[in-house]
Amino acid sequence: MARGQKIDHQELHTTILNVATQIIKDEGMKCLSIRKIAKKIGCAVGTLYNVFNSIDDIFLSINVATMTRLHKQLQQEAQGEPDPLAAMILLGRGYVAFSRDNYHLWSLLVDHKMQLGRTLPENVQGKIDDLFLLVSGMVAPLVSNDREKADQAAKVLWASLHGVCSLAMSGKLDTVKAEAADVLAESLVRNYLLGLQVK
Amino acid sequence: MARGQKIDHQELHTTILNVATQIIKDEGMKCLSIRKIAKKIGCAVGTLYNVFNSIDDIFLSINVATMTRLHKQLQQEAQGEPDPLAAMILLGRGYVAFSRDNYHLWSLLVDHKMQLGRTLPENVQGKIDDLFLLVSGMVAPLVSNDREKADQAAKVLWASLHGVCSLAMSGKLDTVKAEAADVLAESLVRNYLLGLQVK
DNA sequence: AAGTAGAATGAACACTGTTCATTAACAGGG
DNA sequence: CCCTGTTAATGAACAGTGTTCATTCTACTT
The missing domain is CATH 1.10.10.60 (Homeodomain-like)
Known part of the structure; x- marks a missing residue:
């Protein structure tokens, strides 16, 4: 040039x-x-x-794009399913599938960390919020539309799904292969949401 | 020298x-x-x-030591609680506490990855198995001592706890601070295990 | 035509993990 | 007591890394 x-x-x-x-x-x-x-x-x-400004900025920009794709895919995955529990299970499977099909990009998404003291740029935080709201909105009908309960459940589910994919991908779940991760995800979503509705 | x-x-x-x-x-x-x-x-x-042999070997050795400490602490945390559900909740809180109190060491534990193609040394995998068995053993009484069910539940819980701590620590759960992580962990453990026992 | 603003450049800097020929200190034998 | 391996500590050298910035060249303006 x-x-x-x-x-x-x-x-x-x-x-x-x-x-x-x-x-x-x-x-x-x-x-x-x-x-x-x-x-x-x-x-x-x-x-x-x-x-x-830095290679970190490049990483962050890529992550925003990845999250946008993830959000779109999860939306498509669950849309059209009227039953909230079934929809949420579909979302869980969709998340696992995304992490499997986009291994390196998803790894960047979860592994990249801000250097100590620095906070996430607001556009990145915004994308995280978008994903979180998607889950929260789907959980709401299952907890009598109690906003606070739905938010907490969404946080638990989102973080847990992340954990299942994370350990499954890195082979730290012993014999659990990537194919089995969606079984674990379904068990997680179904039983957690069932438990929430006990009495 | x-x-x-x-x-x-x-x-x-x-x-x-x-x-x-x-x-x-x-x-x-x-x-x-x-x-x-x-x-x-x-x-x-x-x-x-x-x-x-390499700086990676140093990381791995430190991780083995950290896992040994974590295992000991979790054992102490839950021992003496006869109710399996309550014990498992204690274990969850203990895990969150450990990740909070040993932030950098815990981060190394979860962030460190083998370079592509290489597998974990057996002593490291052994420590992972130890931790997993601890959870699996605690869950067993809640699923009629069905080994397979207990193993799956343990995997789900272990991975999910990891996810909750991971996102809480890195500030990616929006407003969720580290103090709130144990609330999420308790919600996770309680409701997942309750859900498992529905019907 | 001359001047200026802006951006592409790549050498330089301070770091990183890793290797390996050199060298110093020890142990045992004569 | 010296001499000769053997062993292991050494640190320069190598190939990388992200980042900076004075230089240089182009394109546009006056």
């Missing part, structure tokens, strides 16, 4: 994200480096810093 | 682990480096490689 050449800033932005996303899809986040992106694009490392 | 000087191999081993553990406790795993350990001990970097 010639010096001083004015290129479409927005275009470069998306190119960087596309290239970075592809590397992560193929090789995982540990194999992503600034120089690798620059080499694949055909520009200098410094150029990337004119578009993103 | 003078060249060629024969020092107690075992002593150096534990010294390295102690120093590394202290750094992680104070600053987190991202701040641990081979050179930092060497500097604090007062030896060369190469010396560390005579004792450990």
Whole structure:
């Protein structure tokens, strides 16, 4: 890329994200480096810093995109199922499926951590909230639309689903393979929600 | 340390682990480096490689120690409670407390991943199994001592507890602070186990 | 045509884990 | 007591990492 050449800033932005996303899809986040992106694009490392403040910003942007896709997929997965419990089980299975089908991107999503002291940018937190609200809204009918109860249940379910996928993926659940994760997820969602309704 | 000087191999081993553990406790795993350990001990970097094969081996050794402590603490926490449900709730709270009180060490435990293709050493997998068996044994009385049911429930609970702590710690549960994690954990354990016993 | 603003550049810096030829200290034999 | 292995501590060197910034070149304005 010639010096001083004015290129479409927005275009470069998306190119960087596309290239970075592809590397992560193929090789995982540990194999992503600034120089690798620059080499694949055909520009200098410094150029990337004119578009993103740090490699962390690139990670965060990718995560926002991943969460947007996840949200859409979960919505589609559960929509049309009138029974709230059945819908929530579908959502659980959908989450497991997403984490399996997007292993490296999902790993980035859950493994990436802010450096100590820094908080999540609001657009990232917003996406988290969106996902949380999706779950909360689905749980509400099961707890007499008690907002507080629904929020707590949603937090428990969301975090638990995350835990099941997380341990299943990293092989830390002993003999549990990725295929079995959806069985665990269904057991989790069904029994937790049943338990909530006991008396 | 003078060249060629024969020092107690075992002593150096534990010294390295102690120093590394202290750094992680104070600053987190991202701040641990081979050179930092060497500097604090007062030896060369190469010396560390005579004792450990890689920095990953150091991480794994620390994780084994952490899991041993966690196992002991959970055992103490729940022992003496005759009611299985109440005992399991105690275990859940104990787990949350441990992750709160040992933030950096616990983070290392859950964040550390084998590089692709490599599997966990058997002593590490053994410690995971120990913890899992602890939970499985406690759940058994609640599912008519059905081994298979108990194993599945233990997997669900263990993974879910992990998820609750994980998201609570990283601030990804929105307004949920670390103090509230034990409330979520209790909700999780109680209602899941109640649900399991419905009908 | 000259001047200016802006961005692409890549060398440089301070780090990382890991390797390995060098070298110093010890142990045993003559 | 010296000499000779053997052993292990050493730290420079290597190939990486993210990040910075003075330089340089282009495109646009006056």
